[in-house]
Amino acid sequence: MNLDFTYFENGIGSISGQLPGMPQDRVVLNRLFFYVFKELDDVYNQHLSEFGLNSSSFLALAMILSSEDNRLNPSHLSAALIASRTNVTRLADDLVGSGWVSRKPCTQDRRRVELSLTPSGRKLILAVLPVIWQRIEQQWSDFSPAEITEFDRLLRKMLEGLRHFRMAS
Amino acid sequence: MNLDFTYFENGIGSISGQLPGMPQDRVVLNRLFFYVFKELDDVYNQHLSEFGLNSSSFLALAMILSSEDNRLNPSHLSAALIASRTNVTRLADDLVGSGWVSRKPCTQDRRRVELSLTPSGRKLILAVLPVIWQRIEQQWSDFSPAEITEFDRLLRKMLEGLRHFRMAS
């Protein structure tokens, strides 16, 4: 897939010449965000496919690993993954089918289900995490600590702006 | 949809305690990026739905408007939208079906097709753009010009890092 941002930038410049009032730098910023996201998503899905995983299944395994007592509800996972509960049901089906996760009814609250890592799921995620971390370090290797901090701050500020904006309208 | 980033941050913290070697700040940054993207995408699709549009159809109309002589090929559009040609075929079908775009064979190169705005498509996009621009200004209203510039720089640097990284692996 061709990710040539210049197509967009040229278009934006042309419209700006035709119609007054465009906040050009911010329009470019929003669109640039899409481009970077697509690239980020692509790159990590590509890496994870080596292990038979994708972004969702990888993060699901990691979230179960991180959870207290190695147990996690589908609803919790849905929030962490920003995915619908429908999708998490399916994801859990797949992970159970692959033998990485077990699904048990919860005794405390019989509406709930508990997802746990099987030994093979645990082994897999413990093997994959260091590889992915190393690649994340590579990806960010040109950034100084100050740049990392500033990027984090700007992203959180952007998130705040979007949430506030959504509320308002 | 619950966009509580703390679910993820807590999980990350827990794993970091169990397994050494996590570049925690960068892992958080990558994930934060997903969250912000989802929110951005949601918010603008919501705004555009008021006009019977979504991100893709809006950008398609804008790109045709911006193009020389009001003509654009599906392939060009595919690159600008970061969407497959398959998807652009369908998008063009929809836009033609809505009466906003016309599709004509290109006389120079008979493999090609030319998409143009109809009068009603032109009217629509000229009406929508100022509204969207105003909302983009609102969205970014808490950011100083320096922050905008820095954010732009960091995003482009991140894109470079990802592309270089993809090549390398």
Added chain:
DNA sequence: TGGAAATAGTTTCAAATGTAACTATTTTTA
């Protein structure tokens, strides 16, 4: 200059994801 390769667009099929409706259970509240 004629065959191979590339390009443009479409169609078919498959994968990923979400909404709404539904069942079962728990919590709230009047």
Added chain:
DNA sequence: TAAAAATAGTTACATTTGAAACTATTTCCA
């Protein structure tokens, strides 16, 4: 405490999107 509301998970259905295969045309190059 009994009815109403909320919550958890699943299923049925719909939407969005892309990869691969295909046709038609143009470009490349031996």
